Amino acid sequence: MKEHCDHQVDCLKMIQVILDGQATEQQIERLRNNLHTCQPCIQMYNLEKEIKQLLNGKMEKKCCPEQLIASIKARISQFS
Template identity: 45%
Template sequence: MNESIKTPSVTDEASTPQMKTKCEHHAECMKVIQAILDDQATEAEKDHFRENIDKCIPCIESYNLEKCIKTSLADKIAKKPCPKNILNTIISKINS
């Protein structure tokens, strides 16, 4: 018999926190995730996120997906200054 395989005991399972497979507050969590990724989260939101992220599979997956999308978009979008003539045209239209 292979002795490296350990069967978890009842006390091991009781001490290991169960991961949630369904998030009861997913809409609220998504708002917090967006605020965190946009660097606009309050300390209370950050604390809630830190506590929740280790226990909730949907929140972990949503955070990773949103972070990946944000990073991909930032890498793909070239930041170019607006040409001066276009800027002047826009400003004149706004002021008229």
């Protein structure tokens, strides 16, 4: 088992994509293979997963008022 990850930034990005549910099957398989050999990636995966679960449990989901959405979109379009 590796004790140091030479690609920690890339691995973290891949972990986040996977936990967000936006990964391809190829990315999932690549991470699965990596987790069998890389201790730092196992720790990063577990930490990111725990953080995501905690945030989802603590956040109350509410709809934004339509006026707020329109205002934000108008401001964004000014920069386009």
